Amino acid sequence: MRWIRAAGRGLLVAAVLLAGYAGFGSEPGAQAPKDRGPMTLVTAGDLTHYLGPLLDDWNRGHPEEKVTLVELPDSADETRAQMISELRSGSDRFDVLNIDVAWTSEFAAAGWISPLDRDAFPLHTFLAPVVDTATFDGRLYAVPYVTNAGLLYYRKDILERAGERPPRTWDELARQAKTLAPKYRLDGYAGQFLPYEGLTVNATEAVHSSGGSILRDDGARVTVDSVSARKGLEFLAGGIRDGWISPRARDYKEEESRQAFQDGRLLFLRNWPYVYALANAPGSKVAGRFGAVPLPGPDGPGTSVLGGSNLAVSSRSRHPQSAADLIAYLTSERVQRKVLTEGSLPPVRAALYEDPALVRAYPYLPTLRQSVLAAEPRPKSPRYDQVSLAVQAxxxxxxxxxxxxQQAVGRLSRELGSISRKG
Structure with a gap:
């Protein structure tokens, strides 16, 4: 999501609430297409302050459909809690929600957001995997707004000195982390291993990279008790057991792990694209001395979890026609370019990843595109919050x-089975 505070650059805008939607015309209870008016957009802390100017541009061109920006806390968990509190109350205060991609299924199943008309948006121009994060039960419930995929950051200077290439497999990562890191008094590898959403992401990536899965059929089928899933968890357990993952990494979220890498204390780091600019900024001890590649897997490049956010329309929206137009505006190629250049967030429009000027300014874009195209969503479930807590524990x-x-996948299978039978 997280947008978690760091992926929170990866999830910076956690909730957009607006009114109006053109794609509702064919839905039961839809308001008339002429229904337009002012809207409210709520976000989880716009840390780069890019969103206000984008909305100012909209407001100048739509004086009768002005958007009011409301910012919720930076924490995605707090944002989600406040959004759900409003939605459960039946309030029509929120019109469009910019939700973490992992929340789409939960919000759709609860009836808090309305199905959208696929033909109202140029989904064929988006990176293909991001569209799947916006669907539930075979229907489109949101429009992708920002995407994210995990990358492996590595100390280029150290690998070059050792005559090594960046790792493409888990074995190569483990070997280099075990043999090279101690020579430079570094920790070998870290991700986000504190028990919070980041641990769910890291564990899901390990399971998916090994060919396994956790849930299928939008949460109806539990699939985690498999040889592949065990192999994925063994990758993480083996790192701790063999010492190339430091025990201190079990306390890392996005920012703690970024700081460790940026301070020159890590050889390898799994994190989101926002790290690239910060680690190259003045004052960083690794500026100009690192690179980024796709996450490794058992036999080659692995599978990242898709992060990011989707724009969805509240089922209580008062002005659905206006909301549709605003969503189209925020996901247009022109605005998506600004999402990258002014908001430091990965866009969903495929063409931007091959734009020569943008690639010169953001050298990691081709790698990020490769990672996004190979990425998969987190487990889809109407009770995703419970699923994530079970995975973390x-x-x-x-x-x-x-x-x-082996014990873990059996236990997790039982717990997820119990969750899937609820309600």
Missing amino acids: VVQDVMALRQTP
Whole structure:
């Protein structure tokens, strides 16, 4: 999501609430297309302050459909809680929600957001995997706004000195982290291993990279008890057991892990694209001395989890026609370019990743595009919050070496089965 505060650059705008939507004309209870008016957009802390100017441009051209920006806390968990509180109350205050991609299924199943007309948006111009994050039960419930995929950051200077290339497989990563890092008094590898949403992301990436899955059929089928899933969890447990993942990494979220890499304390880091600019900024101890590649897997490039956010229309929206136009504006190629250049957020429009001027300014774009195209969503479920908490608890025990991967997938299968039977 997270947009978690760091992926929060990866999730910077956690909730957009507006009114009006053109794609509702064929839905039961839809308001008339002429229904237009002012809207409210709520976000989880616009840390780069790019959104206000974008909305100012909209407001100048749409004086009768002005958007009011409301910012919620930076934390995605707090933003989600406040959004759900309003939605459960039946309030029509929120019109369009910019939701973490992992929330789409939950919000759709609860009836808080309305299905959208696929033909109202040029989805064929988006990076293909991001569209899947906006669907539930075979229907489109949101429009992709910002995407994200995990990258492997590495100390280019150290690998070059050792005559090594960046790792493409888990074995190569483990070997280099185990043998090279100690020579430079560095920790070998870190991700986001504190028990929060970041641990769910890292564990899901390990399971998917090994060919496994956690849930299928929008949460109806539990698939985690498999050889592939065990192999993915063994990758994480083995790193702790063999020492190339430091125990201190179990306390890292996005920012703690970024700071460790940026301060020159890590050889390898799994994190989101926002790290690239910060690690190259003045004052960074690794500026100009690192690179980024796709996440490794067992036999070659692995599978990242898709991060980012989607724009959805509240089922209580008062002005759906206006909301549709605003969503189209925010996802247009012109505005998506500004989302990247002014907001430091990865856009969803495919063409921007091959724009020569943008690639010169943001050298990681081709790598990010490759990672996004190979990425998969987090497990889809109407009770995603419970699914994520179960994954965190089990994987925390695996990484603390309190439970074997084989025991863990059995336990997780039972817990997820219980969650899927609820309601």
